[in-house]
Amino acid sequence: MILVDSSVWVDYFRNVASKQTDALDALLEAEPVIVGDLILAEILQGFSDDTQFKLAQRLFDSKSIATIVLAGREIAIKAAKNHRTLRAHGVTVRKTIDTIIATRCIEDHLTLLHSDRDFDPFVEHLGLRSLV
Numbered sequence: 001m002i003l004v005d006s007s008v009w010v011d012y013f014r015n016v017a018s019k020q021t022d023a024l025d026a027l028l029e030a031e032p033v034i035v036g037d038l039i040l041a042e043i044l045q046g047f048s049d050d051t052q053f054k055l056a057q058r059l060f061d062s063k064s065i066a067t068i069v070l071a072g073r074e075i076a077i078k079a080a081k082n083h084r085t086l087r088a089h090g091v092t093v094r095k096t097i098d099t100i101i102a103t104r105c106i107e108d109h110l111t112l113l114h115s116d117r118d119f120d121p122f123v124e125h126l127g128l129r130s131l132v
Contacts, residue, residue, distance in 0.1 A: 002027060002131055003034040003068075003105055005114035006042040013043070013056060019132045020115045027113070028064050034110065035060060036070035038097055070097075070104050079103040082126055091121040102128050 004027075008020045027033050035043075040060060047053035059065065071079070079099045086093055093099050095118065102122035105112045111129040112119060122128035 001032070001034050001066075002111045002113050003036060003101070004039075005101060005112060005116060005119070006039045007114050007116040009035070009039070009043045010046065011115065013047075013052070018115060020113060023113055023132050032064050032066055033113075034066050034068055036068055036101060036104065038070050039101065040067055042097075068104070071100050075100060075104055075107065078107060082106070082122070086121050086125060089121070089125050091125070093121070094118055098122075102126070105129070 004024055008024055011018055012021045012024050024033070044053060044056060044060075047056060060067070079096075079102075082103050083093055083096075083099050098116065098118045102112065102119055104110070106122070106126055106128050109129075111131050113131040119128060119130065123130050
């Protein structure tokens with residue numbers, strides 16, 4: 001399964017053409033994708049227009065998108081360990097949420113669709129699978 005990061009969803013809702021948004025468009029037609037609860041909050045809080053908010057919420061309520069809980073105690077501890085591992089490699093992770101997202105994907109063997117360079121060290125050093 002493929003988890004889609006907010007970096008792709010934001011571009012998708014803004015009609016930004018990219019390899020990632022094209023991939024998301026194709027995935028939505030072909031198979032269910034996953035969104036994390038924290039990612040869902042990030043996306044929906046970005047809408048200033050009520051109509052657009054409701055349209056996006058309907059899309060996320062559809063059967064083509066499954067929502068998962070990203071953290072919890074076990075993932076939080078593993079995310080902290082991953083953060084420390086990357087720091088030992090000289091990498092400073094800028095956002096805790098990215099560490100949680102990457103760790104959930106690594107632990108559950110999910111592929112991450114993103115357009116955020118902050119995930120690159122997770123791919124390079126920790127085996128995160130990335131699409132596009």
